[in-house]
């Protein structure tokens with residue numbers, strides 16, 4: 001094997017055929033200028049286009065490009081995890097393959113790392129080429145997560161970040177399912193800082209996360225991975241309902257004694273029962289969300305399965 005790289009750049013790839021050559025061009029231009037040994041680890045997350053073939057070609061032309069190809073589409077978090085497992089650098093940089101995270105920010109991140117920071121995350125100063133729906137939901141999401149979780153997740157920060165080897169080693173030990181890396185990295189701790197950048201529009205191709213379903217699942221994983229608040233809400237609601245019914249009992253007794261004709265009809269009963277039924281079902285659903293995740297953990301399946309690799313030490317599971 002050739003010399004160990006100092007800097008590893010990891011990009012998850014899902015149907016990014018039109019983007020990969022440009023990604024390689026821009027990353028290699030920046031990194032060659034810095035003059036540090038580097039590698040670009042491309043993790044093909046079961047793409048259905050020619051992405052895997054292009055990774056093979058890039059690797060053949062420049063062995064500093066290394067590739068991993070999954071047996072199927074496992075998802076962004078799993079792809080990044082595989083990249084972290086196989087990256088060899090003393091510092092590892094996560095970036096999207098679609099060039100929304102400009103490689104030109106990398107030298108700034110490396111400079112901060114040299115100053116002694118263990119994590120340098122990219123803070124989005126602006127986002128171009130996104131729908132207002134995505135902008136609003138993203139803003140809200142970051143604020144809510146920030147409030148309800150105990151780990152200090154930085155605002156407006158995506159997965160674009162540099163991590164020192166010891167942070168990467170810690171992450172590699174965290175084999176939890178339904179992963180939420182943006183929370184796991186702050187959880188690890190050490191010295192963390194941010195650099196600002198402008199999030200560019202996608203270089204080519206289509207975004208895969210825009211569907212509401214995907215974003216909802218992502219948000220649910222974030223909340224359940226780092227907070228018990230939804231479970232506690234059931235308790236709070238229980239206390240609230242108990243207090244209200246205590247008050248209602250007194251009112252009903254008084255009405256019975258002093259105004260016996262005020263309390264007629266079944267509408268009140270019906271509304272009360274339906275309301276309680278709703279609250280109970282929601283609480284049950286919340287418990288179900290956590291239970292399903294516990295079930296996923298207990299099964300203990302590998303996080304991903306590898307079909308093929310280019311230039312990395314081969315193993316067949318994660």
Ligand code: UDP
Pocket residue numbers: 011012013014015016045073074075076079095096097098100206207208209210
């Ligand atoms: N991606 C992946 N697996 C998936 C979906 C996306 O590896 O199942 C990769 C994708 O190729 C890209 C990154 O994750 O490099 C971000 O995806 P996308 O640009 O679609 O998301 P957005 O920028 O809208 O958050």
Ligand code: MG
Pocket residue numbers: 096098100202207
């Ligand atoms: Mg994107």
